[in-house]
Amino acid sequence: MNNTVKIPLNEIRPLARDVLVGAGYDDAHAASIAKMLYTCQLDDCQSHGLFRLFMCIQTIKAGKIDGAAVPDITQAGKAIIKADAHGGMSLLAMEAAIPQLIEKTREFGIAAIAINRCFHFSALWPEVERLSQAGLAAMAMVPSHSWVAPAGGTRGTLGTNPLAFSWPRKDKTPFTFDFATSAFARGEIELYKRAGKPLPDGVAVDQDGNPTNDPDAAMAGAMLTFGGYKGSALSIMIELMAGPLIDDMTSLESMEFAQGQGGAPYHGEIILAFDPAQFSGGKVAENDARAERLFADIIDQGARLPSQRRFAARARNIERGYVEISADLYADLRALLP
């Protein structure tokens, strides 16, 4: 980014809130979305930071989301929390359910949240990191839109279906990953298109199901999963766990529901949490040491743990008290202000 603008940390949330309230989200939704955008922007996660305001605005303009929906938190099983977003953005429901998930996981050793009937635009690492900050291990999954072909297939059936995981580390940033099970993110294909570059092999098929390196043909055809038939199987698992298991839409249904309109997809999310204290029979310290030895052996050979760039950005941005975004993005965001 050659031409950037520095935004002080304490101005990020107000900026986002003003844009969101101006577009029709109520204060509670605007605050929860602004908090998520802040969390991602603080880590220089540009694709899920302030940039996503455009998707949030597009979603409410499309007319299907309820910008003032009040989520409903109920118990679906002794160790399962149902967070019904009632057609609103997922984040208020998630925020309301996470403290209960922490309680339930401490009570039962393992517990889950099913978020239902929500629009979803956000990364999954913030919620699994909320749980690892509470000393729990956590996993999260969502479907998306059916842009991705299964292994051996020719057309979109699966979503980009991310899987996120976080493991708590004492006095350290957690072990966290959050990856799409598609070989590429949909936005990456758009970037290749804008740059006029051919896609690498194995990323997409055209409308006839043939391998393609052409970004336009890929957008009209289907993306592929990472890792061949294994990545495809994992993606199907995510469809099932975050869809039919929790009484919510598959990526196919979510795509149909959207009727070609843009904005955030409408579907469910599942979050699982695990209490190391109970799973280990109270031997948390010994097992922390065991996990640290594993991490040390990875780092010692020059490999990197996931999310390190993000944690470094977070430390740097907190230290200097601002984030940097492109001047173009900043101008476009200002134009959204009411």
Add this chain to the structure above:
Amino acid sequence: MNNTVKIPLNEIRPLARDVLVGAGYDDAHAASIAKMLYTCQLDDCQSHGLFRLFMCIQTIKAGKIDGAAVPDITQAGKAIIKADAHGGMSLLAMEAAIPQLIEKTREFGIAAIAINRCFHFSALWPEVERLSQAGLAAMAMVPSHSWVAPAGGTRGTLGTNPLAFSWPRKDKTPFTFDFATSAFARGEIELYKRAGKPLPDGVAVDQDGNPTNDPDAAMAGAMLTFGGYKGSALSIMIELMAGPLIDDMTSLESMEFAQGQGGAPYHGEIILAFDPAQFSGGKVAENDARAERLFADIIDQGARLPSQRRFAARARNIERGYVEISADLYADLRALLP
């Protein structure tokens, strides 16, 4: 297999039991191992069928396993079952814990088994399919030995770390997968070596951490995970979930424990189960239909659901009443009989 022997279904378990008891396993362990070998052989899963008797025998000859260990099933959290194998083979502990897991999952909606201090040689699909037969969704993970380098690494730290998942389907074989997170199974590299064939790219590195296509160099160096940094992250998650989370060994520790001796590795296993009735708020039939539509859309485009070859073999072998194994394997097995 040009030269094969037909073994009637009712002779598989007695053959396995006789070999196992002759080698020093007690009746209970021999029966649980024989049941597992039967289950795999019935599906023509040759690598985990009767062939594995050699590993079971090698394990007891190495002197570390207790062939008469009595597993101890306790509760570690309200929804967590601890199955302590007490240094025996994992299967008796798993068999004892599975009915309790089904009960706990029906009680809490989500529950888990941590199997500890076990030797482990078996595929994971039999346990997750036991759970899907009971109408639950299930996931299982184990570490192994540190043969696999993390993404960007040069030496073995991770195990082949399989992930298995099964989803119940009404009146149909389940949706099941069970894959190693290594690009290749260790046995596959041995097969390439025997055939004198070079390995494909992306499967292994040599002792200096350089990419290699030479099976010997691969065995001396390290295997790679499937799917690059994503597969590597998934493999690390499996190390953590089936190791430090449950107070058991990582693949590094398991490798050290084995001290270069062959046989089954010693480590833990985690099994998770999910009750669709509770997660879906009682809407099982609607959500079964939703999952079936997903599967139909995959099949309709010429792609295959995982495990179909295995289910076809099962149906055929049950119909004809026998399995076929190679004549060489049969001769070698007969030679193991006391």
